[in-house]
Amino acid sequence: MTLRNILIYRDSLLAPSETFIRSQAEGMRFYRAYYAGSKRNAGIPLDPERVTVLNEGGAGGRLRELLFKATGFGFPLESKFRKMDFRLLHAHFGPDGVLAAPIARRLRIPLIVTFHGYDATVKDEHARKSYYTHRQYIRKRAHLQRSAAVFIAVSDFIRGKLIEQGYPADKIVRHYIGVDTELFKPDPELARPRENIVLFVGRLVEVKGAAYLIRAMNEVQRQMPDAELVVIGDGPLRAELEAMAAGMLRKYRFLGTQPPDVVRRWMNRAKVFSVPSVPTPTGAEEAFGISFIEAASMRLPVASFRTGGITEAVSHGETGLLAAPHDWLELAGGISRLLSDEALWRRMSARSRERACESFDLKEQNQKLERIYHSVLAGNTSQATGYQLMPSRIDA
Template structure:
């Protein structure tokens, strides 16, 4: 009989969080159960995974009282015990710190996946209250939780592991485990990459760290040199209107598609010649972990141009599967984008190399096997106490 793992995310489930669904679906030795506090209207469907909603009960004052005193939520404790799970796997440190009192009361071990935002944002930003009242104590509670022998961590990249160590989490409690992508589904399209229109694809939230405005500025400059290029941008967020206004000011046509399903992202990848994500470190420290969008593009044989920071350097081999550019390196961005679109022979070789690297290192089947090894380590450590 398979052991059960409760995969926790406070809200089930953002359209952009297909990585949680896909990772859970790929487990072979464990039975996943998604647990959340709220159900997102119109959110991501998970027909093959059992879902449980355990809402926070009581008034706002009652919930804050429990939170500040770090008291377990009886309903959540009872649900975890009723489901007979062997492990709780929480995505994002922010979610993990909020449920830890209940997980501990249920006498269960917990494995926490650190994605980026939850470990990159400066402690002072949280402590100043910019992340809300509960966020003020997040850094302190994360480090306190990390001391418990029943808590272990997964970093989605080597860069995130290093950030977690610098944050104060003991190195021996952190393993690197890439999430990966379904390389059988995200495969090269039928139209050879060199025969496609000169289309650039950007996929990411319209927020500071994804740098959508930098993408549009570079596109506008390259378009002067290559008039027939196109830019498609998938994603929404607070900078969407600014992005539209900038495209209008620069008099360039940009196709803004907003939020799209995974199927639509795949369809767009099959029409693109190059994928770009010129990410930056936000003012509050927020930065990439290892964007799934880059791995999906590589798996489809799309050369990627991305910033030389965080986990991007673990995925992209410079001048082999794509190009790495300096953070805020506008000149370099324009140059490599021009180079790759004007060199069909190099485009073909990079496409082949990107696909090979994705299948070799970022296949979700392989990485889910490594995840299950982390599940065993986490539960074994707990049983040994």
């Protein structure tokens, strides 16, 4: 079977937090992914034979990057891209969609753009104070809305945000990225029984709500002194949060950024997963939270807030307990229940794994994405955005 070539665009290839892009692209059955961007990021390894970047260092590389971002010209379209016979271009994040649009237009291939979160939630007045690419995105958003074939929203919450911004509803499809449920699979030999650990995995930024979790854990430890908070991740608020924990908590650890296998081991040990994300004044909000599905796949129930796309990732009362936004006392109550009520924990633990496999398995979600691709290539975008699935066999 001949695989169809597609081009994945991400301005920086690829940040450590963006493993989901590689997992999705490399999990295709009928398409071979190549990657393009302005520059490489050492975070995630990619096959160098399938990567094209403009800025490989030095003044010349920086100049090529700036020229491309300002004019849309600069990629080796004639010399390389045309020979690859790319069938479509898939850009990740809205600003990257604007950057990729001239490439798709000159290659005469359809453009698909996935919106992952901040690109759909952050208010324009705050985005304008950010990077040049964000300001450019705001200026050219209306053109992107007209020119792209399909927009993929990672949750119904993000789909609603895109419609509020003027994106045509009939060009938007909600598609969950999915998790490798065989990789994120509990190992009973590593943790028997589970420990009274509450695990946080994420960037230490305001939107992730770690300060609320520390307050909640202070309340939990009043009743359960052996309960421990383990924080995996880094960010600009780390020093402030560590100081806060030192003044409020008996048992806690800040482990910084950790490789995926270490994260999985902690998910295998912990009894509760908690990333209590909150809306911020900039508009930033949790789009979905793939880490919630990773935890669920590891049979790890969640305690969090009812905000953004979390209500799609976590089924309240079934796979976790969701508190009112900012209510750290209610959050503490949910954590305490999961730590102390063994019957409740076992029920939610089992259902978490079942739901992850039923609704968010990476292989199944990739098959759905390939059907979206196939519908777009067949010129049937209404079928792609109507959640209707094409036949499983895709001819080259």
